[in-house]
Amino acid sequence: xxxxxxxxxxxDIGGTNTPFGLMDGAGRLLWQESIPTRRQDRLSxxxxxxxxxxxxxxxxxxxxxRPQAIGIGSPNANALTGRVESPPNVSWGTxxxxxxxxRRTNLPLALTNDANAAALGEAAFGAxxxxxxxxxxxxxxxxxxxxxxxxxLLHGHSGMAGELxxxxxxxxxxxxxxxxxxxxxxxxxxxxxxxxxREGLAAGAVSSLREVKELTPKAVTDAAESGDAFAAQVWAExxxxxxxxxxxxxxxxxxxxxxxCGGVARAGRWLFxxxxxxxxxxxxxxxxxxxxxxxxGLPPDQAxxxxxxxxxxxxxxxxxxxxxxx
Amino acid sequence: xxxxxxxxxxxDIGGTNTPFGLMDGAGRLLWQESIPTRRQDRLSxxxxxxxxxxxxxxxxxxxxxRPQAIGIGSPNANALTGRVESPPNVSWGTxxxxxxxxRRTNLPLALTNDANAAALGEAAFGAxxxxxxxxxxxxxxxxxxxxxxxxxLLHGHSGMAGELxxxxxxxxxxxxxxxxxxxxxxxxxxxxxxxxxREGLAAGAVSSLREVKELTPKAVTDAAESGDAFAAQVWAExxxxxxxxxxxxxxxxxxxxxxxCGGVARAGRWLFxxxxxxxxxxxxxxxxxxxxxxxxGLPPDQAxxxxxxxxxxxxxxxxxxxxxxx
Numbered sequence: 001x002x003x004x005x006x007x008x009x010x011x012d013i014g015g016t017n018t019p020f021g022l023m024d025g026a027g028r029l030l031w032q033e034s035i036p037t038r039r040q041d042r043l044s045x046x047x048x049x050x051x052x053x054x055x056x057x058x059x060x061x062x063x064x065x066r067p068q069a070i071g072i073g074s075p076n077a078n079a080l081t082g083r084v085e086s087p088p089n090v091s092w093g094t095x096x097x098x099x100x101x102x103r104r105t106n107l108p109l110a111l112t113n114d115a116n117a118a119a120l121g122e123a124a125f126g127a128x129x130x131x132x133x134x135x136x137x138x139x140x141x142x143x144x145x146x147x148x149x150x151x152x153l154l155h156g157h158s159g160m161a162g163e164l165x166x167x168x169x170x171x172x173x174x175x176x177x178x179x180x181x182x183x184x185x186x187x188x189x190x191x192x193x194x195x196x197x198r199e200g201l202a203a204g205a206v207s208s209l210r211e212v213k214e215l216t217p218k219a220v221t222d223a224a225e226s227g228d229a230f231a232a233q234v235w236a237e238x239x240x241x242x243x244x245x246x247x248x249x250x251x252x253x254x255x256x257x258x259x260x261c262g263g264v265a266r267a268g269r270w271l272f273x274x275x276x277x278x279x280x281x282x283x284x285x286x287x288x289x290x291x292x293x294x295x296x297g298l299p300p301d302q303a304x305x306x307x308x309x310x311x312x313x314x315x316x317x318x319x320x321x322x323x324x325x326x
Numbered sequence: 327x328x329x330x331x332x333x334x335x336x337x338d339i340g341g342t343n344t345p346f347g348l349m350d351g352a353g354r355l356l357w358q359e360s361i362p363t364r365r366q367d368r369l370s371x372x373x374x375x376x377x378x379x380x381x382x383x384x385x386x387x388x389x390x391x392r393p394q395a396i397g398i399g400s401p402n403a404n405a406l407t408g409r410v411e412s413p414p415n416v417s418w419g420t421x422x423x424x425x426x427x428x429r430r431t432n433l434p435l436a437l438t439n440d441a442n443a444a445a446l447g448e449a450a451f452g453a454x455x456x457x458x459x460x461x462x463x464x465x466x467x468x469x470x471x472x473x474x475x476x477x478x479l480l481h482g483h484s485g486m487a488g489e490l491x492x493x494x495x496x497x498x499x500x501x502x503x504x505x506x507x508x509x510x511x512x513x514x515x516x517x518x519x520x521x522x523x524r525e526g527l528a529a530g531a532v533s534s535l536r537e538v539k540e541l542t543p544k545a546v547t548d549a550a551e552s553g554d555a556f557a558a559q560v561w562a563e564x565x566x567x568x569x570x571x572x573x574x575x576x577x578x579x580x581x582x583x584x585x586x587c588g589g590v591a592r593a594g595r596w597l598f599x600x601x602x603x604x605x606x607x608x609x610x611x612x613x614x615x616x617x618x619x620x621x622x623g624l625p626p627d628q629a630x631x632x633x634x635x636x637x638x639x640x641x642x643x644x645x646x647x648x649x650x651x652x
Contacts, residue, residue: 027540085612097567130482131483133482133483145578147578149475149478149480150478154475154476154579155580155582156459156579156580156581157457157582157616157617158612158617159580160580160613160616161459161578161579161580161610162578162580163577163578163610167577167578168570168574168608171570178610180608180610244494244497246609247494248494248574251489251490252471252473252488252489252490252493253480253482253484253485253487253490253578254481254484254486254487255482255483256483282494282506284489284506285504285505286402286486286489287484290484291484
């Protein structure tokens with residue numbers, strides 16, 4: 001389909017770092033680098049620094065190596081408006097991201113949510129390769145999700161489809177960054193796991209986690225690996241909550257697989273074993289055997305960049321890049 | 327698009343009656359009739375009686391009035407396999423419905439789930455006309471749902487997408503026909519409303535419903551209309567449970583509207599007012615103003631027949647009718 005020499009640039013704006021890289025027609029990342037995001041910056045400053053770095057890099061390329069388009073994934077981005085709408089973990093407010101970027105480049109641009117970009121990366125090149133129906137969730141600071149329906153990224157009527165982190169699983173439960181109570185991401189995310197551990201310790205649980213300097217998902221995993229039953233229990237509870245929520249999402253979407261990515265997924269079997277058990281137990285019987293839960297099929301931090309580049313490629317092919325957000 | 331003289335036959339297999347009718351290219355129902363379903367019959371007997379009635383009717387038509395295809399909506403039908411898979415309210419087991427029908431007609435055939443057919447009817451000709459992203463739920467004996475994504479009926483990987491009635495809203499709650507506990511349809515359906523009323527009465531609620539011969543959704547509505555506070559409360563509780571579940575489904579799909587159809591929806595404002603209130607209260611703020619809850623836009627009993635006929639039309643146009651299930 002794509003010409004051999006064609007390339008696309010993908011940008012994955014994150015809360016801490018903003019990696020970008022060049023993808024070839026086979027979905028290989030030719031190179032990748034990163035700038036710090038600096039949460040306190042205005043978005044226009046981030047865009048300025050980003051394109052300084054991008055331009056410097058592109059200046060080293062031969063003309064035929066220059067990208068066909070730039071795809072950008074960003075927290076709370078709306079693919080239909082080109083705007084970023086008040087992401088909870090940075091201080092941007094609502095900003096016309098595509099407008100800002102357009103002042104710095106003549107290349108076609110396409111924008112989507114960061115979790116959607118990761119989902120497209122997994123669908124095109126990762127664990128969901130070749131699947132027409134896919135749900136991808138990213139467990140990090142929050143719980144992001146992206147849906148592939150009939151081979152295409154789903155944006156929905158509002159442009160903001162795929163917010164599984166904000167289904168309510170515990171009415172009246174923990175306060176969420178979105179302002180409501182009991183969202184899935186208050187239980188299943190880096191902060192959610194830490195809070196579950198903290199609550200258990202406060203309730204008197206016996207655990208080596210009392211001794212750790214900083215309570216993190218990795219510390220909980222390390223403790224579980226060392227035989228700490230309470231730490232294993234924290235992951236088991238996290239997996240059960242997620243398993244039930246994923247089973248409910250299958251009843252709507254019936255995907256072929258659910259890919260679970262992100263830093264929190266590095267807990268491995270401590271998370272995946274109870275997750276899969278609860279998922280199968282909660283699944284409507286008619287779906288048993290039609291859907292599986294998979295870990296990411298891409299190296300850490302590549303899904304977002306590759307997916308953003310692929311989004312740029314697809315929007316260019318259908319003639320929509322550059323128009324988006326106008 | 328469609329030629330003026332072209333027609334499509336739609337069949338809506340239900341638990342009690344099986345209406346069928348002829349749709350023209352403008353989505354008008356030229357005529358409709360019905361045969362009893364008789365739950366104790368084998369499916370092949372129903373198909374036999376259905377095509378006896380269809381053939382008798384088609385024999386009265388001029389050749390140019392004959393349908394281009396037949397679309398069938400049936401409980402628990404799988405569009406990808408052509409089979410009906412153990413519907414809970416009839417005694418068919420798993421049956422090759424398209425295979426049975428093919429023995430009786432040379433016309434192209436297409437099959438989908440009954441709730442999907444109703445969803446397509448509302449999307450093409452009813453309350454969701456012109457919308458690219460739509461969720462349609464049908465409140466009757468159970469809670470059926472169908473999804474329109476990017477203008478097309480969503481069947482998902484298994485062929486069985488859109489089972490919102492079986493998301494679990496009350497873990498450990500009422501026993502569902504699917505064998506699990508606490509499914510949405512145990513609370514929000516004809517049986518669910520009756521059970522909620524019965525539980526309240528058993529707990530000592532003061533209500534004129536103690537005097538009714540048969541406790542039905544209509545009896546609860548009639549009592550509410552007469553000023554019975556308990557009856558109004560039964561609807562309010564039903565609306566709240568449904569409002570929360572619909573808000574969660576928006577976080578995945580972001581439809582433009584959710585159409586609420588079926589006999590139970592005849593409760594009107596007693597259901598819709600608390601439903602809409604809870605829905606807006608539970609909605610992730612980013613979706614406020616992007617999605618509305620609407621009643622059916624079609625006469626009772628037409629959505630399923632029109633939607634089935636439309637499904638036959640679409641599958642014929644894309645060359646898939648008749649191949650389905652092979």
